Amino acid sequence: METKTNYDPTERLEGALKTINDNTGLKTRSILKKYPITFSLLITFSLVSILHGFELVFNKVAFIQNNPWVLILLGLAILIITGSVYKALENHK
Numbered sequence: 146m147e148t149k150t151n152y153d154p155t156e157r158l159e160g161a162l163k164t165i166n167d168n169t170g171l172k173t174r175s176i177l178k179k180y181p182i183t184f185s186l187l188i189t190f191s192l193v194s195i196l197h198g199f200e201l202v203f204n205k206v207a208f209i210q211n212n213p214w215v216l217i218l219l220g221l222a223i224l225i226i227t228g229s230v231y232k233a234l235e236n237h238k
Contacts, residue, residue, distance in 0.1 A: 155234075 177184055203209050209216050 203216065
């Protein structure tokens with residue numbers, strides 16, 4: 146009787162990223178401990194920049210300007226879909 150192994154590229158990618166993170170994490174943790182305020186400010190600036198960029202892009206779309214509820218519904222739909230995918234992956238383990 147042959148047994149098939151399930152090849153899940155997502156699990157393989159997660160494993161590779163975990164290995165990379167574990168190897169580089171040792172070096173970055175010490176840097177983050179040395180300069181916590183600098184990195185906190187850089188991360189905050191990056192997040193604010195991304196959000197502002199999204200706002201500028203969405204301001205150019207006339208449909209969204211005239212119907213802001215569409216953007217709200219789109220955001221809620223994305224949250225529901227990602228939550229469902231997360232639950233499905235958690236149950237898959």
